[in-house]
Amino acid sequence: MSEDRPGVLKPDLDTADAAASRDAALGPPSRDPAVRRRQFEDLAMPLARTLHAAAYRLTRHAARAEDLVQESYVRAWQNFDRFTLGTNFKAWLFRIMTLLYRNERRSAKSREVTMDPATSEQVLPAAAGERPADEARVDWDAAYPALVDDEFKRALDRLDEDQRAVFLLVTLGELSYKDCADALEIPIGTVMSRLFRARKQLQDELGAYARERGLAGSRGAE
Template sequence: MNRDTAGFSYLPVEPTERQRFESTALPHLDALYRMAMRLCRDPSEAEDLVQDTMVRAFRFWSGFKPGTSIRAWLFTILRNTYINRYHRKNRRRDANHDLERQAASLETGLGPVACPPPLPDQVVARRVTRDRIEEALASLPPDYKLAVTLADIEGLSYREIADIMECPIGTVMSRIYRGRKRLHGLLHDHAVAAGFAAPDHEKDAPIPMARYRKRGSA
């Protein structure tokens, strides 16, 4: 993403403060755009989302605590901005609350959840195409998609993801576990349909998410 499109230069602020913001936040602009693309699935909407995120980050720059994770702070703003835009566009507040309740019930009902290890490039699943992985990821419920993307593509810790999603670590683990499980099923079905795997063979084979880490989705 072109850093000149961040859209915050017009906001009134001291030059030194603007320079500090630019040197600290702009290196993460590409990561924000990758995340926005996976949330929006549209380049124009993704750019608008990143622009709104950077404007808000600049406006509330005084609230950032030096020594904490700037990336997690920016992702939190992007996530909240996306949710606000999503609600305005689709008017689905009730559906979002239902999803939160379902995630909370997973945490309280299942107890500690052991997440599978990160998904390496191995076996049959490595033959699944990038477009199919993106399609499968996009089909996940919003919170599952965000949690899996932050963990397996952006490489954030559970603690950072919990801060971004504003939920307990146990809820993050549940969302990642459920999201990965759905991806396994979707991509295995694709591999079977394409003749890469037998219907009952290696259904739990890992999927090649790691190869897309730190890359754009366009």
């Protein structure tokens, strides 16, 4: 990791999970039931709210979200032997939740065959290289209170479900592209393209709304 990277642009490499992973010795959970339970509690319980937020954003249904979280925790506890202490528990838990959600979706209806044009060779959409729009830039910090509830929810709901899943796994779950690809059983390139498109769509919709509401930053158009 570069030591002199400007703070605002510093990639999110040093999350709490990553730090915890470094601090913990690699190995299986304890065989002592009490210790083992404490290990699980220490890792899992602080993530409950984040996992619930992701589950809610995925299912868009409060009751289903809580059930999905509960089932994820049950599965995680049942399979805790398979987890290696010192690795990324958050990614592991989010992956379990994603698998359960996908299974639920599969059983609820015949799974759609998604014909995503992105492939591993098509790493980034062409638009990724474009300079950001020359419209007035939004001050996202200032816009947060006005956008966070209804507008953000509506914009998120309008995302394609596959895009939303990738977006949530990376954004809330802090999964790496590879972990996300593994969880969703798609190529990394597809993760990248879905993520890019999701962010772009959100930026377009929320940005337009913010500008309409006069929330564009003072830096203004170029």
